[in-house]
Ligand SMILES: Nc1ncnc2c1ncn2[C@@H]1O[C@H](COP(=O)(O)OP(=O)(O)O)[C@@H](O)[C@H]1O
């Protein structure tokens with residue numbers, strides 16, 4: 001056991017912390033610091049910042065027939081990875097550089113296949129997009145080796161991450177946990193630091209899957225559960241979870257403690273700081289997740305654990321927003337009074353696997369409104385149109401969903417009123433309201449152009465810039 005009382009930590013480094021050789025070297029030093037204190041560390045890495053979006057564009061370009069644009073992007077990516085490898089001390093004929101070169105060649109072939117077929121299936125998209133994490137793991141190994149440690153990089157599949165076949169949004173299979181333990185224990189016993197490519201897994205038949213955007217957090221917690229880690233640490237470029245997106249609210253504060261449920265709500269309602277399912281593997285075991293600032297490693301950050309830590313003065317802990325939302329209004333006085341019709345609307349949406357951000361039904365039963373990400377609006381509309389009947393379906397784009405989150409609002413009166421008053425005072429019109437039955441959040445749909453001013457107004461109304469009052 002180390003001086004800090006930990007014996008095993010899983011550490012996740014996101015895109016910013018893997019952005020270039022200097023960032024990777026600094027990230028490696030944070031892992032090495034704990035290793036040198038006697039902690040066993042498993043490192044999980046994301047792609048270098050921007051690479052996942054670049055890969056998605058490469059795949060789209062190939063599908064559209066623009067292979068020249070795709071190849072130019074691959075060449076630029078290759079230079080970026082080679083430069084980083086070189087700056088981390090790899091010679092041009094080293095195994096690491098050879099491996100990076102071979103991976104780019106396989107990527108080029110996969111992209112060419114998409115171009116020839118002009119078809120991009122979710123499965124081939126996952127194969128292409130996972131190269132970001134496959135390419136960054138050898139760079140982290142190099143940095144750890146340069147600091148005098150032994151490291152071994154592994155793909156998600158090699159590390160034992162086994163998923164279902166829901167390409168693009170895969171979930172871990174129950175057997176993954178034993179498998180991860182089998183695959184990683186040997187390295188740790190031998191004093192080798194495993195460096196796992198995050199975001200990706202493998203089906204039982206060996207096809208590469210991805211866990212959804214931001215999925216490296218999820219990879220880290222899956223591994224944390226499998227190895228019974230003391231804690232999982234997500235290194236960020238911010239102090240942890242903040243009371244609002246710090247790019248929008250200048251005086252946003254760090255939230256020191258959150259429950260698993262609270263952080264899930266926050267992630268679901270757009271706080272980009274964590275994957276919405278990331279804490280699910282930790283819930284049974286109670287393993288804490290800690291989000292820490294890589295530029296201020298001694299700051300404790302945000303501790304996410306089973307129990308909330310409530311402070312009477314602050315029933316709300318954070319305010320967050322989802323941009324680019326569409327509202328879909330279904331009206332039909334006669335038809336919507338029939339329960340089966342409403343059920344078939346939701347069935348139709350579930351069949352196309354769309355996440356509903358908000359739902360409300362008027363008590364006169366003449367109207368159902370739903371909010372979805374604008375990228376899902378077309379598919380939602382066609383699914384709803386297939387239900388048929390005498391329904392009128394209308395879409396409103398350019399909407400945002402604003403949510404307040406905090407378990408302290410449970411049973412406390414006046415919280416919603418405070419939010420609505422703040423919005424009215426800021427001249428923001430509310431289009432739709434919903435409160436989860438768990439009373440962990442209240443969400444409203446508003447005009448997308450007003451989302452920043454609304455966030456600032458609500459943040460101020462709940463005095464989220466003030467330090468929490470310690471509970472007695
Ligand atoms: N409530 C919030 N708390 C903290 N960060 C937030 C919040 N909402 C949005 N963010 C943004 O999320 C970013 C961190 O996202 P993340 O995906 O972890 O980055 P990376 O991939 O570089 O690790 C921060 O830079 C911050 O701007």
Ligand SMILES: N[C@@H](CC(=O)OP(=O)(O)O)C(=O)O
Nearest residue numbers: 014015046052213214215216
């Ligand atoms: N690279 C993936 C997975 C991920 O978790 O990235 P990050 O840690 O940079 O958010 C993505 O962009 O979605």
